[in-house]
Amino acid sequence: MTQITNEGLILACSAIGAGLAMIxxxxxxxxxxxxxxxxxxxxxRNPGAKSDITSTMLLGQAVAETTGLYGLAIAIIxxxxxxxxxxx
Amino acid sequence: MIDMGASSSSFLLAxxxxxxxIHGLLKYHLFGQELWLTTTHVGMFxxxxxxxxxxxxxxxxxxxxxxxxTPGTLQNIAELVVEMxxxxxxxxxxxxxxxxxxxxxxxxxxxxxxxxxxLLGLRPPTADYGVTFGLGIITFCMIQFINxxxxxxxxxxxxxxxxxxxxxxxxxxEIATPFSLSLRLFGNIxxxxxxxxxxxxxxxxxxTLGIPSMLHIYFDIFSGVIQTYVFCMLTMxxxxxxxxxEE
Numbered sequence: 001m002t003q004i005t006n007e008g009l010i011l012a013c014s015a016i017g018a019g020l021a022m023i024x025x026x027x028x029x030x031x032x033x034x035x036x037x038x039x040x041x042x043x044x045r046n047p048g049a050k051s052d053i054t055s056t057m058l059l060g061q062a063v064a065e066t067t068g069l070y071g072l073a074i075a076i077i078x079x080x081x082x083x084x085x086x087x088x
Numbered sequence: 089m090i091d092m093g094a095s096s097s098s099f100l101l102a103x104x105x106x107x108x109x110i111h112g113l114l115k116y117h118l119f120g121q122e123l124w125l126t127t128t129h130v131g132m133f134x135x136x137x138x139x140x141x142x143x144x145x146x147x148x149x150x151x152x153x154x155x156x157x158t159p160g161t162l163q164n165i166a167e168l169v170v171e172m173x174x175x176x177x178x179x180x181x182x183x184x185x186x187x188x189x190x191x192x193x194x195x196x197x198x199x200x201x202x203x204x205x206x207l208l209g210l211r212p213p214t215a216d217y218g219v220t221f222g223l224g225i226i227t228f229c230m231i232q233f234i235n236x237x238x239x240x241x242x243x244x245x246x247x248x249x250x251x252x253x254x255x256x257x258x259x260x261x262e263i264a265t266p267f268s269l270s271l272r273l274f275g276n277i278x279x280x281x282x283x284x285x286x287x288x289x290x291x292x293x294x295x296t297l298g299i300p301s302m303l304h305i306y307f308d309i310f311s312g313v314i315q316t317y318v319f320c321m322l323t324m325x326x327x328x329x330x331x332x333x334e335e
């Protein structure tokens with residue numbers, strides 16, 4: 001059984017943290033699905049407004065996606081530009 | 089640890105080192121700072137060259153265009169793009185939006201070509217936070233310029249609008265705009281780049297010729313076009329939001 005070095009511990013915990021950060025992907029998934037579902041029912045009710053509905057839906061989905069992307073940014077920082085290693 | 093007979097079946101194994109980082113190509117010093125020319129600069133340079141050639145070619149074509157002639161392919165493409173963007177800008181920004189159409193078209197073509205450059209094996213320049221944050225800063229300056237120009241002193245009192253103690257939250261909301269705008273584009277394109285690199289690293293080398301093409305269609309073309317559209321759309325929405333409504 002080799003000793004766990006400080007760097008090894010930080011790297012391992014950062015990998016776990018990156019995985020946990022990506023749990024943030026659940027929210028945008030639900031939100032985007034909700035928006036797409038409502039857009040589909042709106043097109044069903046009013047097929048003439050399809051292009052307007054589609055652009056509004058895409059805009060809303062893009063904004064809803066932001067929180068997930070914050071999680072992604074944290075995961076990427078933890079994996080590839082780890083700020084914690086410099087604190088040893 | 090696990091050595092799967094690397095010598096005998098190495099052609100079945102994936103590439104050992106997956107690579108999707110930005111690489112520095114040339115180091116130079118300016119005002120005591122150490123600066124790098126990176127793959128991002130090369131990508132942006134190529135995209136700019138392509139766009140400039142396209143612009144010059146279209147300009148020459150349009151100058152010579154005759155109303156009675158049948159338009160050629162290049163003219164058709166240029167007219168299609170310009171008409172589409174004009175319609176989009178008019179639909180969102182109204183009558184005053186016409187003067188923004190030039191900027192929006194430039195932005196649209198630049199981001200689109202940057203995103204699509206992933207298809208040619210370049211690292212997309214928009215997968216570098218420096219590029220997207222620059223674009224976000226331009227949008228932020230435009231928003232604040234319109235805000236101050238149209239609302240005069242109301243631009244500052246508007247921060248205290250619903251209730252005075254909400255001032256810090258309003259201020260953060262204003263400042264967060266370029267960050268969320270640029271992080272959205274950056275995150276989407278970077279996640280596509282990283283996933284493609286991981287998949288290229290995961291598959292054995294002889295399969296990489298076929299399978300990833302489907303993923304390129306999703307990550308580079310679909311996602312790239314949607315994010316371009318969203319960036320331009322949000323820029324227009326934010327700017328229109330600050331315009332004084334004139335009735």
